[in-house]
Amino acid sequence: MLEKASHPETNADAEPINALENLIGYQLRRASSKLMADLARALDRHGLTPSDASILVLVRDNPEITQSEIGRLLGIKRANMTPLSASLENRGLILRRRMDGRSQGLILTEKGTEICAAAYQAIVNHDRRYFGYLEIEERARFYSTINRLWE
Amino acid sequence: MLEKASHPETNADAEPINALENLIGYQLRRASSKLMADLARALDRHGLTPSDASILVLVRDNPEITQSEIGRLLGIKRANMTPLSASLENRGLILRRRMDGRSQGLILTEKGTEICAAAYQAIVNHDRRYFGYLEIEERARFYSTINRLWE
DNA sequence: TATTGTTATACTCTATAACTATA
DNA sequence: TATAGTTATAGAGTATAACAATA
Numbered sequence: 001m002l003e004k005a006s007h008p009e010t011n012a013d014a015e016p017i018n019a020l021e022n023l024i025g026y027q028l029r030r031a032s033s034k035l036m037a038d039l040a041r042a043l044d045r046h047g048l049t050p051s052d053a054s055i056l057v058l059v060r061d062n063p064e065i066t067q068s069e070i071g072r073l074l075g076i077k078r079a080n081m082t083p084l085s086a087s088l089e090n091r092g093l094i095l096r097r098r099m100d101g102r103s104q105g106l107i108l109t110e111k112g113t114e115i116c117a118a119a120y121q122a123i124v125n126h127d128r129r130y131f132g133y134l135e136i137e138e139r140a141r142f143y144s145t146i147n148r149l150w151e
Numbered sequence: 152m153l154e155k156a157s158h159p160e161t162n163a164d165a166e167p168i169n170a171l172e173n174l175i176g177y178q179l180r181r182a183s184s185k186l187m188a189d190l191a192r193a194l195d196r197h198g199l200t201p202s203d204a205s206i207l208v209l210v211r212d213n214p215e216i217t218q219s220e221i222g223r224l225l226g227i228k229r230a231n232m233t234p235l236s237a238s239l240e241n242r243g244l245i246l247r248r249r250m251d252g253r254s255q256g257l258i259l260t261e262k263g264t265e266i267c268a269a270a271y272q273a274i275v276n277h278d279r280r281y282f283g284y285l286e287i288e289e290r291a292r293f294y295s296t297i298n299r300l301w302e
Numbered sequence: 303t304a305t306t307g308t309t310a311t312a313c314t315c316t317a318t319a320a321c322t323a324t325a
Numbered sequence: 326t327a328t329a330g331t332t333a334t335a336g337a338g339t340a341t342a343a344c345a346a347t348a
Contacts, residue, residue, distance in 0.1 A: 016209065016212075016213045016216060016220060016224060017212040017213055018208075018209060018212070018224055019208055019212055019271070020205060020208060020274070023274065023275070023278040024278055024281075024282045024290070024293065024294055024297070025186050025190065025274075025277060025278045025281060025282070026274075026278075027294065027297045027298065028179070028182065028183050028186060028297060029183050029186065029187060030226070031179065031183075031297045031300045032179050032180050032182075032183030032184075033183075033226070034300065034301070035176050035179060035180065035300070036180060039176065049337085051338085054171060057169075057170055057171060058167065058169060061167075061168040061169070061170055062167045062168055065167060066306075066307090067306080067307070068305075068306060068307080069167060073167060073169055075181075075184070076338090076339085077339070077340070077341090078305095078306075078307070078308090079307090079308075079309080079310095079339095079340080079341080079342095080338075080339065080340085081307085082307065082308055082309080100306095100347075100348075101306090101346065101347045101348075102305065102306040102307070102345095102346060102347045102348070103305085103306060103307085103347090103348095104306085104307080120170070123171070123174065123176075124174070126176060127174045127175055127176045127177075130175075130176060130300060131175045131176070134296070138292070138296070139175070141289070141292065141293075142175065142293065142296050143175055143178065145285070145289070145293050146175070146178045146179060146182045147178065149182045149185065149186070149281060150185070200314090202315090217329070217330090218329075218330070219328075219329055219330080227315095227316090228316070228317070228318090229328095229329070229330070229331090230316095230317080230318080230319095230330090230331075230332080230333095231315075231316065231317085232330085233330065233331055233332080251324075251325075251329095252323065252324045252325075252329090253322095253323060253324040253325070253328065253329040253330070254324090254325095254328085254329060254330085255329080255330080
């Protein structure tokens with residue numbers, strides 16, 4: 001009988017069986033949460049959460065974009081966008097510019113532009129660190145398999 | 152000028168630019184959250200969360216496994232396992248069996264065995280629905296690319 | 303009527319610290 | 326000393342409902 005020293009007094013297997021490990025969806029989820037934790041750590045060095053950074057990049061590329069539009073693109077509810085943009089504004093990273101009576105367009109401040117550049121670089125580095133080793137062809141295949149999940 | 156009708160009065164692009172979409176990590180995260188939401192919906196029909204179902208499957212295949220061990224396998228902290236197993240016990244799906252003074256092994260009740268079977272089937276169906284169309288070779292390649300993220 | 307932004311609120315997940323009892 | 330289980334607690338993230346102002 002092969003048994004690990006950890007629980008020799010029980011009849012538990014040396015290595016527990018995890019039937020879910022054979023499922024792609026399960027592996028995908030675990031991979032995603034590992035990646036997210038690592039990205040969060042990298043962005044934390046710039047004082048940002050992944051949400052913060054995603055918002056900054058969207059504002060950078062789409063000046064005067066509204067909160068609602070950002071929420072729609074990132075899957076964040078309007079109600080939850082309010083404290084996020086307030087926090088970015090309080091830290092001097094974005095400005096709110098009145099567009100019409102009900103909308104306000106967001107733009108990056110100078111400081112926001114700097115931090116966004118650093119954060120974007122961190123995100124790209126992170127992606128390269130995990131997927132940069134892939135051959136172009138394999139990378140394209142992987143990307144397309146993921147994208148087909150929306151069809 | 153091609154512009155969508157949504158914001159014709161601003162200089163916003165018809166389709167906002169999202170630089171993150173080019174990154175594999177970003178796509179992976181979005182895919183994972185879509186999959187999780189869908190799986191949660193499927194399991195909710197059996198009165199289970201994804202965590203509930205994962206625990207049941209682990210208990211099914213590893214009778215008398217401890218809470219701590221389950222937590223280690225699923226990435227759930229010991230402190231957060233307590234209410235999860237209590238809830239499963241209160242619903243009559245698992246039993247706690249004293250192993251030694253400090254450990255208690257978990258086993259499925261008859262009801263737990265039934266619900267676990269249904270839940271496992273739902274999980275497998277879910278995986279098949281999203282990834283079943285993949286050729287065996289493509290499936291293996293995708294699986295291996297995900298798994299290499301831990302090296 | 304529909305949309306933007308806001309407030310209040312609640313629920314889930316996750317994280318840490320501290321405690322007990324046992325090994 | 327290390328481990329199993331527990332409690333309390335705090336912080337994200339996410340969800341809904343309701344409201345005012347505006348389109």
